Amino acid sequence: MEAGTAPRQTTGSKTIADLLPKAAELYGDRVAQKHKVGDEWREVSFRRMWEIAREIALGLVDLGIAPGDRVCLLGNTRVEWTWVDFAITVTGAVVVPIYPTNSPEECEWVIGNSDAVAIVCEDAGQLAKVFQVRDRLPALRHVITMTDGAAITLDELRERGRGRDAELVRRYEAVKPEDPYTFIYTSGTTGPPKGCVLTHGNYRAIVDSVGERELFRGDDDLVYLYLPLAHAFALLVQLGAFDTGAPIAYFGGDTKRIIPELSETQPTYLPSVPRIFEKIYTLVAGNVDADTLRRATEVGGRYHDLRVAGAEIPAELQEAYAKFDEALFKNVRAAFGGRVREAVTGAAPIAREILEFFWAAGVPVLEGYGMTETATAATTSRPEAHKFGTVGKALGGVELKVAEDGELLVKGPNIFAGYYKNADASFGAVVDGWLHTGDLATIDEDGYLSIVGRKKDIIITAGGKNLTPANFENDMKQARWVSQCVMHGDRRPYPVALITLDEEEIVPWARSQTHPPIEDTSIAALTQNEKVRELIQAEVDKANAKYAQVEQVKKFAILDHDLSQETGELTPTLKVKRNVVNEKYAEIFDSLYG
Template sequence: MHNFGLPPSATPVMTGGLADSVFETALGNPGLPQIARRSHDSPGTWTQVSAAQLRDEVVDLARGLIASGIRPGNRVAIMSRTRYEWTVLSCALWSLGAEIVPLYPNSSHEQVAWILKDADCVGVLVEDEQGVMTVGSVCAGLPRLRHVWQLDSGSLDELVERGRPVPAATVDSLRRIVLPDSTAVIAYTSGTSGHPRGCALSHRSLASTCDTLLDGWRHTAASPGEQPAVLAFLPFSHVYGLMVQGLCLRGGLLMGHEPDLRAESLAAAFRSFRPTYLYAVPSVFEKIYKSFLTAAERTGRGTLFERAARTAQDYAEAAEQQRLGTGPGPGFDLKLQHALYERAVYRKLRDSLGGRICGAVSGGSPLNRELTLFYAGIGIMVHDGYGLTETSGGITAQPVGREKFGTVGRPLPGTDIQVAEDGEILVRGPSVFQGYVNDIPGTRASLRDGWLATGDLGRLDSEGYLSITGRKKDTIVTSSGKSVAPSVLEERLRVHPLIHQAVIVGENRPCVGALITLDPDYLPHWRTMVAAQADAPSREAREQNAVLQEVTRAVAAANSFVSRSESIRVFRILPEPFDPANGLLTPSMKLRRDVIVRRYATEIDAMYQSSARTRVKSLSDEPVSWEEHEENEDDVFRRVR
């Protein structure tokens, strides 16, 4: 086994629960702006909430929960988007020693019924009438569920009124008996196969990651002397989102909430809130890049942007070599080009994100190296990290000043990582979960002699940098016995602006294939560019041929990063994206691979059987199929390449 770990950082010993930080900040710095709330009358205006105001709201809501019969150890689900009320309610529940069960607001009836019953919830907060209907449809099988509160109907205000007779000292007394190792959150896994499993996360495990990151990375979150500001838009239903909330509350960062994940809503929030630091997942960084490209092409500056992007990547790569001691750094000509594009391009790109972002973190899955180089080159250093629900968030991060792009960094101080002989990543540390709720065999299978078997595959280099190569259960074995990790190819395909999603297939098939969806945001713009280059009678045929050419180029580019036997030989473009609504993505936006393969079994069979000629159909209603002769594998390979 390959093993790597760093000694723990000198963070203060935790003595209570997660809610303590709200009370301690209010006591020590009551006027500190803790949260910024968007004005109802003016969405572009943000009103600051001080640490003392937040504390008082938490106490008032906690009193109402006590009056409603919520007791230490009770479990309450929160089924809402990322909103201010989510933060207040979670802190109120933690101050009582209650446990939170996050639920995605887009969860299906079956998922809601399973989680509420498995977690034995006594209450659930929903956001709107749709949430009430979803929970109401499954209430008959949940005898322990006593409360259903609706945010948009004023339920929290009613709770506050109900709690007026309860002394504030009662909240303080309950808060002081919450122990660090008490369970704070039951976070359910995505359920990509089978039922979701509830991970019991303690106050200590959730706090340890936040405190370690604050100790080593907080100074990168804003310019010197400036309070860091973070726009929280990742779902608090996911442990990554909870980690962002914890970082803000424990570190005194100003936090704003953005519940709407549509591109235009996020763009408006960036401009008005003006964050100094960005926490996101790779798909967000990909969308931002595509929005930059689209805006440039619409103004006739597409070529300029592409040149500026290449210069940014070259500059960042040279700077990376310099800080890692493997190169001299950017040369004079490169520095000059970079300086010119800084004034003409890069500054404007940063301004579109509010103008104050000085760094970022990417998590959830590895970020493409070329994309990381681009952001670093335009002045936004993205620290890629790695973690999972069972580790309460991040367990690796890029060390400041020693970032190595294409990896997810090194283990956080106090965390040990091993890579087993079969490539599986094993983790040990204070952030590891307590176990799966109601699943002792599953807990024993995952926790082996104190080490968590993550199910992820990776490798550690000589300096302890971790690279993720895929999921153990996702590995594809072709009929020739070749094992293929699909994540590398899928990641490379998504870099192309026209491609939205990709699923690699090929289990027991003669070669690797791909199911591809087109980006619904970029496609209309791309169609406009293609249409402008053709006469009306030939426009549709030109567009469809251009789609095939672009996707073929993207496939060839992806193939250049893997061996010949792992390369994509056939692919099919699907007519609609994978989505939670059609059951092909989990609520946390992970691919349901088994479901996708079953749903598109006919298309996959046709893709491999192939026809003697290419058939191109309308993008608007039927799949575009790209099919090859199968008489010679080398012919297929050459045509895809």
């Protein structure tokens, strides 16, 4: 579990524009990137990464890209994304990432709203989205492809760059901390996405704050990255790793291969959204009886609490832990590659029970808090200083306070410079340096932050009771059979829920039934099956037991398909778009009050 104990070293860059040139100079031939080609993991050094990015950058200059121009980047997480990202940055231009799951119309909005003059696409599939809307984008002058398709290729761009002089140094040295570094468009659970203007100073400050955490400790460490680089979370992880000389292994492009690739790469640090941890926990909980799981979590938790504190571990506890370790915990660690020192979960809430289990197993999964408007992060948890159920304490240089109405306010050098072409006076407003986050929160006497819910998500029943839907929803998502859960009940007499089934779990269960057998195991049929409804009812009853009667879900409906990004119900980070769900399934919700 332990790895990477070298003293912390950083590039000391002034902005993000000079980070890669300094990293190449400092770390040279050390491995910066690992990426999969076929069945082989190939390596790229810091020096080589800079050579490639420099050629792309000079090619962009040859195309006429000027400092301050916006250049969009549309593609999955891969090494080419990173090369292009740094190339745009060192020219003094502004990176505008677009999620690869976006529709042509969503791409059009980001390209048009940002006034982008160029876009770099991953492949022919992403190019097709741009070509479909290009006639409505008069500012867009250049379309480039990373791999294939009818556009300028990266190889052609690099060739153009090789013929230019070294004006690049003048460009990236001229970039100031207050200059825009990236426009990140929020995934938008309501309304069109807004472009958060984040400066070089914002990200340099948050990279420094995260660096104090010593998440990355040099070339013995390895980060496994599958999160979309269009999201602020993955971007910060990448910048933090390269600033300290830690290499990154980029996933091969297939999310179903994440677990096998963790075994192949053996990372020490894993940033993730909750779903991967929820799935592994659900798998364990489905194969270990509840009493054994509870006892194992209790024993493992006490063992690691003492170990991290440097305290003596009683022989009796060591013996009990060794038994659970042999039977359970070592297999959990192996699922993550066997070397994970720390994992971080973000972008959505995760149940406390899941965090406690992984802590007991020797895979610390810790929460932080932040948003795009805080340049990704604002708080962090540490192995030696954490409270499960909270999202940790403020990062260095960041201040937190709770307003009279319960809204969390954040202040620091990481606070964004506003929304591009959109002076929003409500959520996201910055007043006297304090960002109004839109999140309801509490801060305990030790400085640990707890997020209660979103102001706009609060349900007020017809009886005037305020409900935070995320609590019940997260409880339900722990259930083996449940994929998504959405509570509904604003201005209604009682709360109800819309539930979707986890196909990977429910279908094998249905096929195993014999008394009587279930003939049709399609999801559409299972949603109507009485035995399935009994299963889900038991999970609803279990979750309801935690809440007062007025807060309990009285009725539920099972949807005959899962929520998805493609159908517009989830954001790219898999958050539910409540307004879309409430509107799309209004008839179903209405029927629960009939």
